[in-house]
Amino acid sequence: MKKIGLLVLIVTLAAGFFYFDLNQLLTLQGLKSGLVEFEAWRRDSPILVGGAFLLLYVIVTALSLPGAVIMTLAAGALFGLLWGTLIVSFASSIGATLAFLVSRYLLQDMVQSRFGDRLKAFNEGIARDGAFYLFTLRLVPIFPFFLINLLMGLTAIRALTFYWVSQVGMFAGTLVYVNAGTQLGQLERLSGILSPSLLLSFVLLGVFPLIAKKIVDLVKARRVYAGFTKPKSFDRNLIVIGAGAGGLVSAYIAATVKAKVTLIEAHKMGGDCLNYGCVPSKALIKSAKVAHQMRHAENYGLNSSEPTFSFKKVMQRIHDVIAKIEPHDSVERYSKMGVDVVQGYAKLIDPWTVEIQLNEGGTRRLTARSIVLATGARPFVPDLPGLDEVGYVTSDTLWETFAKLDEPPKRLVVLGGGPIGCELAQSFARLGSVVTQVERSSRIMRREDEEVSKLAQESLVQDGVIMLTSHRAVRCEKEGESKRLIVEHDGQESTIEFDALICAVGREARLDGYGLENLGIETKGTIVTNDYLETLYPNIFAAGDVAGPYQFTHVAAHQAWYAAVNALFGTFKKFRVDYRVIPWTTFVDPEVARVGLSEQDAKEKGIAYEMVRYELDDLDRAIADSAAKGFVKVLTVPGKDKILGVTIVGEHAGDLLAEFVLAMKHGLGLNKVLGTIHTYPTWAEANKYAAGEWKRAHAPQRILNWLEKYHAWRRG
Numbered sequence: 089m090k091k092i093g094l095l096v097l098i099v100t101l102a103a104g105f106f107y108f109d110l111n112q113l114l115t116l117q118g119l120k121s122g123l124v125e126f127e128a129w130r131r132d133s134p135i136l137v138g139g140a141f142l143l144l145y146v147i148v149t150a151l152s153l154p155g156a157v158i159m160t161l162a163a164g165a166l167f168g169l170l171w172g173t174l175i176v177s178f179a180s181s182i183g184a185t186l187a188f189l190v191s192r193y194l195l196q197d198m199v200q201s202r203f204g205d206r207l208k209a210f211n212e213g214i215a216r217d218g219a220f221y222l223f224t225l226r227l228v229p230i231f232p233f234f235l236i237n238l239l240m241g242l243t244a245i246r247a248l249t250f251y252w253v254s255q256v257g258m259f260a261g262t263l264v265y266v267n268a269g270t271q272l273g274q275l276e277r278l279s280g281i282l283s284p285s286l287l288l289s290f291v292l293l294g295v296f297p298l299i300a301k302k303i304v305d306l307v308k309a310r311r312v313y314a315g316f317t318k319p320k321s322f323d324r325n326l327i328v329i330g331a332g333a334g335g336l337v338s339a340y341i342a343a344t345v346k347a348k349v350t351l352i353e354a355h356k357m358g359g360d361c362l363n364y365g366c367v368p369s370k371a372l373i374k375s376a377k378v379a380h381q382m383r384h385a386e387n388y389g390l391n392s393s394e395p396t397f398s399f400k401k402v403m404q405r406i407h408d409v410i411a412k413i414e415p416h417d418s419v420e421r422y423s424k425m426g427v428d429v430v431q432g433y434a435k436l437i438d439p440w441t442v443e444i445q446l447n448e449g450g451t452r453r454l455t456a457r458s459i460v461l462a463t464g465a466r467p468f469v470p471d472l473p474g475l476d477e478v479g480y481v482t483s484d485t486l487w488e489t490f491a492k493l494d495e496p497p498k499r500l501v502v503l504g505g506g507p508i509g510c511e512l513a514q515s516f517a518r519l520g521s522v523v524t525q526v527e528r529s530s531r532i533m534r535r536e537d538e539e540v541s542k543l544a545q546e547s548l549v550q551d552g553v554i555m556l557t558s559h560r561a562v563r564c565e566k567e568g569e570s571k572r573l574i575v576e577h578d579g580q581e582s583t584i585e586f587d588a589l590i591c592a593v594g595r596e597a598r599l600d601g602y603g604l605e606n607l608g609i610e611t612k613g614t615i616v617t618n619d620y621l622e623t624l625y626p627n628i629f630a631a632g633d634v635a636g637p638y639q640f641t642h643v644a645a646h647q648a649w650y651a652a653v654n655a656l657f658g659t660f661k662k663f664r665v666d667y668r669v670i671p672w673t674t675f676v677d678p679e680v681a682r683v684g685l686s687e688q689d690a691k692e693k694g695i696a697y698e699m700v701r702y703e704l705d706d707l708d709r710a711i712a713d714s715a716a717k718g719f720v721k722v723l724t725v726p727g728k729d730k731i732l733g734v735t736i737v738g739e740h741a742g743d744l745l746a747e748f749v750l751a752m753k754h755g756l757g758l759n760k761v762l763g764t765i766h767t768y769p770t771w772a773e774a775n776k777y778a779a780g781e782w783k784r785a786h787a788p789q790r791i792l793n794w795l796e797k798y799h800a801w802r803r804g
């Protein structure tokens with residue numbers, strides 16, 4: 089209501105301005121013809137006229153009315169160079185700031201909520217360099233004054249910053265125009281004020297800060313290298329540390345473009361994903377799912393039976409799966425590609441030198457023009473009293489430790505309700521363990537919408553997981569062979585007896601032991617990088633879990649492209665890493681897959697959205713598979729065919745998501761998904777039906793009403 093009031097006031101004042109023909113007065117001719125009269129007023133009462141002039145100037149600029157240039161000339165003609173400049177300098181900055189505040193008050197929320205996701209990078213740029221951009225714009229008076237005020241109001245720049253940067257930045261331009269005003273009699277046209285050479289000077293003045301900034305950046309970049317002696321020549325173009333997804337892809341790209349590259353891995357080629365993460369966990373999930381299906385075979389018209397199996401064989405299968413995939417990431421494969429693979433522990437000596445503690449013994453030093461750090465992350469182990477005494481496994485140790493067991497642990501505690509904890513809890517419950525999952529917050533998989541957490545929790549509980557949300561692990565105790573976890577809930581402690589404990593409370597980037605500290609490379613939970621994935625040293629890059637902010641294999645591979653390309657070709661062209669469309673899946677059953685915004689995200693960020701849902705209990709294939717559970721939920725820009733985010737819960741959700749990932753990446757909307765033929769009967773049809781729901785919600789009702797009348801008329 090207040091906004092409407094303000095809008096009405098502005099429109100009324102603007103209408104009055106034109107109604108009383110003030111716009112005629114604020115022309116060069118109008119000014120010239122009225123000048124004698126104005127001067128007489130000024131002579132009679134200089135302070136009053138000066139004050140009134142300042143006020144009028146503020147009103148004209150605050151309302152973004154045309155005439156500021158003429159008023160600036162008038163200031164010169166009436167008050168002379170010194171006072172004219174002083175009055176205009178303050179009046180224009182105050183007026184500009186008022187226009188800025190009006191624009192911010194009326195429009196900023198709307199613009200940010202509508203385009204907030206796309207404006208993210210822009211907002212970050214403004215937060216970082218907004219004052220600088222504004223200064224550059226203000227220096228060059230060819231950029232429309234009122235437009236800068238209104239557009240800046242939509243950004244996140246602080247009002248005070250806007251004010252003083254405007255005042256300083258506009259000073260030179262003000263001086264030129266006020267000076268021109270002191271010779272108003274000789275001035276025939278406005279365009280005459282800015283001669284081509286003066287205009288060029290202004291442009292140069294505007295470009296100067298940009299050039300200065302580049303030079304400052306360059307000097308800053310050089311300064312970090314002070315104290316180091318850069319080698320005259322390098323052994324390699326690129327050294328990559330860590331052979332997980334991030335490192336492998338970096339090395340692969342470098343070898344493909346014929347760079348000389350060394351890839352250093354201290355432990356196993358393939359890193360966490362192949363050896364301790366995605367691959368073994370998905371192999372385990374498959375065995376657990378088969379056991380689950382046997383137990384519920386009556387769903388398919390068969391006799392249900394309690395699965396009997398050798399746990400050793402289940403674990404052996406997991407290691408067989410790893411062994412089958414291993415050749416994809418092997419030393420042999422990468423050596424054939426032209427990558428020099430070295431097995432050993434790497435340490436940064438200086439920005440170009442890496443020392444390797446070779447696994448076979450001895451050390452070796454190599455230099456490279458650029459280095460990619462892809463050293464990954466490791467399980468975070470909380471400082472829980474008694475934990476070491478009772479013993480625990482993490483994703484790093486589980487696969488070896490449990491491979492020695494004849495049976496799954498009878499009573500298993502899973503600490504942590506994130507994706508890894510949930511996948512493992514459900515799998516072991518399905519394989520027969522009595523699993524208690526402990527999560528400190530009020531729900532599991534907190535990153536997803538509440539209804540998603542609820543569905544996932546229901547599934548896990550149905551599979552027998554004892555779910556303790558809002559429970560904090562307090563300590564572990566051991567008495568003889570008996571192991572206990574003490575948890576606290578609502579101020580009350582309770583005890584869980586267990587045989588094995590999986591610690592899955594998150595993963596922390598590997599940041600120590602390989603020279604980051606010595607080189608002063610900044611870390612904040614992960615290695616701090618800029619948009620190009622450069623660390624403090626522009627020739628040292630980071631990719632994957634160690635760089636964050638995501639911890640997925642596909643993101644590590646995605647970042648690796650940017651790290652490797654910027655490392656090798658950054659002198660010519662650098663690419664900003666693009667995080668706009670990042671998908672992920674949690675492989676609980678039913679799977680939870682997401683790309684882009686969830687409802688929770690949209691609300692937190694204040695982004696306006698429309699939502700459509702398609703329930704999988706309606707999908708023919710889901711019914712045929714007796715798996716009619718879950719939904720496809722799509723968020724779109726209100727009134728537009730633009731996808732903001734998709735969450736799918738259901739069987740094959742991770743695979744189904746791919747169509748939406750493609751659509752979002754390439755700017756395709758739901759009309760395009762709907763217009764694409766999907767094979768019947770497939771799970772992928774769910775995507776088409778979700779798009780259909782959206783179409784129905786946006787049906788042109790008025791046209792349809794007319795069509796109804798038309799058809800009635802045709803029937804006679």
Ligand SMILES: Cc1cc2nc3c(=O)[nH]c(=O)nc-3n(C[C@H](O)[C@H](O)[C@H](O)COP(=O)(O)OP(=O)(O)OC[C@H]3O[C@@H](n4cnc5c(N)ncnc54)[C@H](O)[C@@H]3O)c2cc1C
Binds near residue numbers: 330353356357483633
């Ligand atoms: C149980 C589990 C399940 C997961 N499931 C999935 C999933 O389904 N999908 C998904 O996308 N992601 C999943 N992840 C995450 C995924 O494994 C990681 O995001 C991915 O491995 C990150 O790759 P990276 O290259 O950054 O690091 P890593 O794979 O950790 O590789 C880093 C490598 O660097 C080596 N290294 C470290 N320091 C040095 C040094 N100084 N010198 C030499 N070598 C060094 C390490 O030995 C390691 O091999 C899962 C993770 C876990 C633990």
